[in-house]
Amino acid sequence: MRQRQGRAARSVSRRALLGGAGAGLAIGAVGAVAGERALAVRRPDGTPDLGTAAVPFHGPHQAGILQPPQACAHLAAFDLAPAAGRDGLRTLLRTWSATAARLAAGGAADGQENQIALDAGPCSLTVTFGFGHSLFDKAGLADRRPEALVPLPAFPGDALDPARSDGDLWVQIGADDALVAFHALRVLQKQAAGLAVPRWQMSGFARTPGATPHPMTGRNLMGQVDGTNNPKPTEADFGAKVFADGPAWLAGGSYAVVRRIRMLLDDWEGLPTDRQERVIGRRKADGAPLSGGADATERTPVDLAATHPDGTLAVAPDAHIRVAAPASNGGAAMLRRGFSYQDGLLADGSPDAGLLFVAFQADPARGFVPVQRRLARGDGLARFLRHEASGLYAVPPGAPEGGYVGQPLLEG
Numbered sequence: 279m280r281q282r283q284g285r286a287a288r289s290v291s292r293r294a295l296l297g298g299a300g301a302g303l304a305i306g307a308v309g310a311v312a313g314e315r316a317l318a319v320r321r322p323d324g325t326p327d328l329g330t331a332a333v334p335f336h337g338p339h340q341a342g343i344l345q346p347p348q349a350c351a352h353l354a355a356f357d358l359a360p361a362a363g364r365d366g367l368r369t370l371l372r373t374w375s376a377t378a379a380r381l382a383a384g385g386a387a388d389g390q391e392n393q394i395a396l397d398a399g400p401c402s403l404t405v406t407f408g409f410g411h412s413l414f415d416k417a418g419l420a421d422r423r424p425e426a427l428v429p430l431p432a433f434p435g436d437a438l439d440p441a442r443s444d445g446d447l448w449v450q451i452g453a454d455d456a457l458v459a460f461h462a463l464r465v466l467q468k469q470a471a472g473l474a475v476p477r478w479q480m481s482g483f484a485r486t487p488g489a490t491p492h493p494m495t496g497r498n499l500m501g502q503v504d505g506t507n508n509p510k511p512t513e514a515d516f517g518a519k520v521f522a523d524g525p526a527w528l529a530g531g532s533y534a535v536v537r538r539i540r541m542l543l544d545d546w547e548g549l550p551t552d553r554q555e556r557v558i559g560r561r562k563a564d565g566a567p568l569s570g571g572a573d574a575t576e577r578t579p580v581d582l583a584a585t586h587p588d589g590t591l592a593v594a595p596d597a598h599i600r601v602a603a604p605a606s607n608g609g610a611a612m613l614r615r616g617f618s619y620q621d622g623l624l625a626d627g628s629p630d631a632g633l634l635f636v637a638f639q640a641d642p643a644r645g646f647v648p649v650q651r652r653l654a655r656g657d658g659l660a661r662f663l664r665h666e667a668s669g670l671y672a673v674p675p676g677a678p679e680g681g682y683v684g685q686p687l688l689e690g
């Protein structure tokens with residue numbers, strides 16, 4: 279653990295306090311499906327030691343964008359308290375950033391420590407902060423609001439709940455342990471007292487590292503392999519698609535679109551597998567594109583022009599991957615990093631479950647907005663979905679050591 283985490287060694291580690299730091303551990307990768315993955319230490323019996331895996335809070339980009347989605351997540355929005363103003367916002371972001379950095383390195387929280395995660399390491403904890411359109415007026419920063427941070431337009435079929443949408447501040451917490459994730463949420467909530475009030479909160483989950491025989495793209499609650507055709511950090515235009523280049527305080531940051539999308543699972547599961555596959559344009563078993571034939575794999579490039587012998591398109595005209603593809607949307611692209619959710623049953627007995635869709639992009643007008651416009655009109659998947667909540671947030675770049683997220687905005 280200390281070998282990998284210089285910072286953890288300098289801060290107070292919960293593990294170190296318990297005398298449990300990892301003697302006799304070997305270092306290995308826990309998978310690299312979608313970009314950076316924190317190195318995880320393996321125990322002598324070969325099982326991954328998820329607890330010690332750590333993602334540094336400080337860096338050019340905020341943590342929680344490039345890393346694969348963790349097993350447990352909380353998304354939360356806060357509204358600035360009426361009297362907080364710019365000074366209160368600065369205090370809050372400084373406190374939140376210091377806490378996120380300490381927790382991400384395996385340390386204890388200052389002040390509000392509640393021992394919820396006492397026995398655990400950082401478990402790849404990431405905390406990501408974003409700023410909503412409404413924040414800038416309340417903090418006296420309207421003249422510094424980015425032009426691209428305009429509220430999302432209404433899309434056909436939207437059934438949005440304002441109480442679970444928008445918000446001045448957005449926080450995304452992810453960790454490979456449920457107690458570690460909740461600990462971070464609880465501490466940040468307590469630290470907001472007097473400065474910001476909770477507006478909404480949602481919890482999600484993704485595959486636990488090590489659950490599959492080898493690292494694989496995750497599945498969503500419809501059972502589909504989801505995330506295959508995300509932009510890859512190794513691609514030359516990745517940064518241009520995902521990271522904003524201005525205004526100066528936001529350079530290296532991004533825009534996060536958050537949508538709570540309920541899945542009509544009873545209807546979906548009533549559809550035979552071959553029709554489900556037609557709706558997406560990929561095989562359910564392995565995520566291979568329907569344009570690739572029997573030998574195709576998940577990684578086979580999609581050929582939107584491919585036809586069956588009878589001349590019909592192999593990827594149907596209304597298939598999700600055709601309608602959402604950059605080629606169908608003037609190159610519009612985004613990095614999807616969502617989490618599944620389930621909140622029990624609705625009054626009619628159907629599952630309140632679906633996708634907490636999170637997508638990072640350089641500019642929502644060249645990412646989510648054109649794609650969702652097209653999906654809302656012509657996506658075969660749309661009749662199985664309900665968009666119930668929505669938010670758009672400017673996600674500042676990462677903070678350097680000793681700095682805090684948003685500092686260039688507040689002090690620049």
Ligand SMILES: C=CC1=C(C)c2cc3[nH]c(cc4nc(cc5[nH]c(cc1n2)c(C)c5CCC(=O)O)C(CCC(=O)O)=C4C)c(C)c3C=C
Nearest residue numbers: 498502503504505506507508539599602603604633649650
């Ligand atoms: C506006 C953007 C998108 C929304 C909203 C969205 C919702 C949504 N998607 C799935 C399942 C899958 N999506 C897949 C691919 C895919 N989806 C989008 C965009 C939105 N999806 C894009 C840009 C792409 C990539 C298209 C391409 O270039 O090929 C896939 C296929 C696998 C993959 O590439 O990830 C699945 C499966 C659900 C269930 C859903 C709402 C609940």
Ligand SMILES: [Fe+2]
Nearest residue numbers: 598599602614
């Ligand atoms: Fe999709």
